[in-house]
Amino acid sequence: MVLDLSSPAHTLWKTDLYRIQLEAPVPIPILCDDLLPDRPYFLGQDYHGAISHIQAAQLLDTKENGAYLVRTSRSANGEFYTLSLKFNGKIHHYKLYFDPDGALYVGEKRYDCARSLVADGLVTMYIELKAPTILQKLTSVNYQESPYMTLTLNKRKLRILSKQNLVKQNALGNLNDDNGNNNPYTTTDQLSAQTLNDKAEKPHLFKLTTFKGLNWCELCANFLWGFTLQGKKCDDCGVIAHIKCSEKFANDCIPDLKYMRGVFGIELTTLLCAYKANLPFVVTKCVAEVEARGLTTEGIYRLSGFADEIDAIKMAFDKDGEKADLSMEKYPNINVITGALKLYLRILPVPLITFEVHPRLIDAIQHNDMDVQLTSIKHALLLLPKSHYDSLRFMIQHLHRVARHAPINKMNALNLATVFAPTLIHHPPNIIPDVRSDILLLELMINKCDGVFLKSQSP
Incomplete structure (x- = not known):
């Protein structure tokens, strides 16, 4: 600088x-x-x-x-x-x-x-x-009391945060009766859904940055000093902070589309926050095409389309977003659509079934009793971030509908689980994957999807 x-x-x-x-x-x-x-x-x-x-x-x-x-x-x-x-x-x-x-x-x-x-x-x-006294304040500043939070630049952020807090308060209020007492008719699923909804918070993705010109920390409002790598900037929302101040931010990142680089390979919660969506449009649009013209196609999801056409769909989504054209006239081969969908899920930075939840799901299927298996899977899935939970539920319910046409398309739950295991589940480099267990888990989830997921709250 x-x-x-x-x-x-x-x-x-x-x-x-x-x-x-x-x-x-x-x-x-x-x-x-x-x-x-x-x-x-x-x-x-x-x-x-x-x-x-x-x-x-x-x-x-x-x-x-x-x-x-x-x-x-x-x-x-x-x-x-x-x-x-x-x-x-x-x-x-x-x-x-x-x-x-x-x-x-x-x-x-x-x-x-x-x-x-x-x-x-x-x-x-x-x-x-x-300025030792000023530096000491940097480590003790309260995020919600930051002087920068009162400036015009952050009024939009404050409005969104206030709206989110109001939604949470209303949701909690619905779980109580008019007298403020716990509603005896509240189900375990309702309470679990509320817990899941609270997981929509997103942490900032801070990276060391060299800034040009004068910049001030959006936490403490003090100048970002130095000539190179003066502070950190969130890749998703653009918020700027001192290196120490960046550690104080709450998980309230509100991604801005102008910082997004396409949609493929973007962390799921970041993408959905940026587009203010419940599900990734890549998934919903591809699934809609498959269910409109591919449920009875033999080998659906098992057969691959041409790589050049799959790349073209990826580029269309990255460039045009929800307006990407997946019509029959543009892509008559439905296997190209399924290939693009599998590619999107496969290159997610954090897999749909996260590294933390996967071992719990594998433990769940070790029980001999089917009811205990389903209950254990259901509880483990609730540990997923909300964006992952909703997207996984949408995909598994779709695969369940595909499997119902197995007499025609030759793709039953086992075949679909075999195809999607490496797509929905990733393993750390130092772990030898137990592919058989992954397939058995997905097969069970596809066959019993109504028993392992909460009912969707969307209309």
Whole structure:
């Protein structure tokens, strides 16, 4: 980030942290003109070879704050490099960490050269020296009391959050009678559904970001200081925060479509929040086509369509969204539609049956009693995020309808389970999958779908 002091923005919002950054010392490299054969490719002329801390201090002693050099510490037997830096009138020595690509790093931050690291470090050190009370507030700020939350930029977010809270309160109120007592006619399914609905919260997807221009934290309203990777930005909603402040945000991310990159390969809850939908339109549109013209097609879901046409459907969904054309005139081969649907489910970052819930489902089918199996599966499924639960229920109910046409399409519950096991269930790389158990689980869910899922609340 380059600060343009002549810019009109310079005088707009001059917070204390911004003012302090402008006062911070700048990096002054002490260059070495000698040709050093052992100079690493990722270090420049500020590298002085194997010199002691005493020699480094002598070179820096008469220089201004911000002067620095890089050396190989003699006491380290050449195993690591040391940054010697003058700050606040004293000489400081820091171990330099670097990855195999030669990028220097401090914590999560990566720097392409020592000068960038020193520039960023000097600002941070100066702010820590001059504004310790402000920094202490950053770690104790309350998200709901953030001053930024009162600004115009977040009024839309506040309205949406308030509406969501009102819906939850009304739902809880419906579980009580007029006197505020627990309704004796409330069923276990209703209570379980309410628990499931509360899982619609979505965490922010924060990533370290280098910002251009002036930026302020949307939690504490303080300036994001530094010259590179100043803070974190949510990939889904665009909210900006200090690295420490990002840890304080509630799970109230409201994804914005302008940050979405298509629909395939997008985390399911993120996609549904962005489109304000209950089910992914890729699934609903593909299922609608299959049920309209594919239920009696022999080998439905088992046979694959042409890869080029499947890619074309993927591109159409990514580009046109819900308006993607899947009509008979456009794609007469229904196997292309089923191939696109399986591809969408297969490349979800988090599988429809999540890694956390899958072992519980496998445990559930180990019971000998069928009723106990169904009850155990039902309870395990309630641990899924709401978006996954609703989408899985929709798919399993669809596969149940496909299996009812097995005398014609030759795809009974077992055959469908065999096809969809690797699509709906993923296994961590270090786990040897028990494919047989996965197939038995899906076969049971398809055959007994009414017994393992809550009734849909949608009209």
